[in-house]
Amino acid sequence: MPSQIHLGDIAVDVIRKDIKNVHLSIHPPTGRVRIAAPERMSVDTIRVFAIAKLGWIKRHQKKFREQERETPRDYLERESHYLWGRRYLLSLVEEEAAPAIQLRHNRLVLRVRPGTNKDLKEAILYKWYRERVREAAPPMIEKWQRLMHISVENFFVQRMKTKWGSCNDERRTIRLNSELAKKPRECLEYIVVHEMVHLFERTHNQRFIALMDQFMPKWESYRENLNRLPVRHEEWWY
Numbered sequence: 040m041p042s043q044i045h046l047g048d049i050a051v052d053v054i055r056k057d058i059k060n061v062h063l064s065i066h067p068p069t070g071r072v073r074i075a076a077p078e079r080m081s082v083d084t085i086r087v088f089a090i091a092k093l094g095w096i097k098r099h100q101k102k103f104r105e106q107e108r109e110t111p112r113d114y115l116e117r118e119s120h121y122l123w124g125r126r127y128l129l130s131l132v133e134e135e136a137a138p139a140i141q142l143r144h145n146r147l148v149l150r151v152r153p154g155t156n157k158d159l160k161e162a163i164l165y166k167w168y169r170e171r172v173r174e175a176a177p178p179m180i181e182k183w184q185r186l187m188h189i190s191v192e193n194f195f196v197q198r199m200k201t202k203w204g205s206c207n208d209e210r211r212t213i214r215l216n217s218e219l220a221k222k223p224r225e226c227l228e229y230i231v232v233h234e235m236v237h238l239f240e241r242t243h244n245q246r247f248i249a250l251m252d253q254f255m256p257k258w259e260s261y262r263e264n265l266n267r268l269p270v271r272h273e274e275w276w277y
Contacts, residue, residue, distance in 0.1 A: 044086050049096065051089050053082075060242060061088050063096075066201055070100035102266065114160040120147050122171065124223035140167045165198060171220040172196045172227065179231045180213075187254060189238050203265070204230040206237035213237075222265060229261035 042053045052073045062075040076085050089096075112118060118129040127147035134150060140163070141148040151160060173196050180191050192211040199205070199216040203226075206213050213234040219227045232255050240247040251258045 042082075044082065044089060046086075046089055046093055046096075049093075049100075053085055061085070062242070063089075063092055064201075065096070065099050072096055072100075112161070114149070114157055114164075120164070121221040122147070122168075123220065124226075138163045140164070165217065168220040169196050169198075169217040172215055172217055175220075175224065175227060176215060176231060179228050180235070183232055183235055183254070187235060187239075189235060191235060191238070204234045206234040208238050208241055211238060225261050226265040229255065229258055229265065232258065 044051050044053060049072060052071065054073060054075045055078045056075050058075060058077055061077070061080070064073050064075075065071070066073060072089075074085060074089060076088075112120070114129065114131070116129060116131055120127050120129055122142070127142065127145055130143075130146045130148045132148060132150045133153040133155070135152060136150065138152070138155075139150045141150075149160065149163065151163065176194055176196070180194060184190055190211065191213055194212060195214045196217050197214065198218065199214070203216045203219060204214060213231070215227070215230060215234075219230060233251070236247060236250045236254065239250055255261070
């Protein structure tokens with residue numbers, strides 16, 4: 040069961056795991072703090088670690104809380120939607136045919152059957168966004184496999200609540216957030232590289248940063264761009 044430690048008015052959830060290193064993360068929607076710690080690590084040691092990271096925690100909580108949020112979508116005519124960082128206005132077409140989505144100039148045309156409710160419209164768009172990432176990611180992965188001299192066995196795309204991506208270094212797979220289809224393409228490529236670097240180094244330590252600097256010298260500007268963009272309520276900056 041998780042426990043808590045308190046650093047002034049900041050509550051930190053502590054999760055005990057069969058791991059070697061301490062992992063610190065911030066979670067939506069209020070910047071909740073979590074530390075995953077080795078099972079035998081003492082509470083005092085965890086507290087000292089958290090105090091040492093207090094400045095980092097406060098800065099990132101502030102950034103997260105101030106980040107612009109997307110307003111909830113109702114899937115109505117002329118509502119704003121995004122693809123690869125570009126804004127489109129929604130056009131609804133009701134017809135007795137299979138659902139479909141088309142881009143026409145500055146319009147995102149959503150064709151649905153008459154009476155289609157909001158949840159189903161959202162599901163149709165989610166599937167469409169997921170397919171856009173599934174199409175865009177393979178050439179990026181192939182490019183960086185050649186540059187890094189490393190292989191990715193498989194990749195997956197899904198809606199993720201707290202991360203833009205993840206990596207399983209044992210299975211050599213990466214997972215990408217379908218919401219990346221709404222951001223500029225360089226944001227997707229940054230996350231692809233970020234997760235592939237985790238095949239060399241699991242944690243965000245100095246070696247990880249050095250590898251990111253080596254492979255993608257402008258990675259920090261891409262990260263800042265991603266973190267400045269509007270996000271869904273449940274998403275986390277990365």
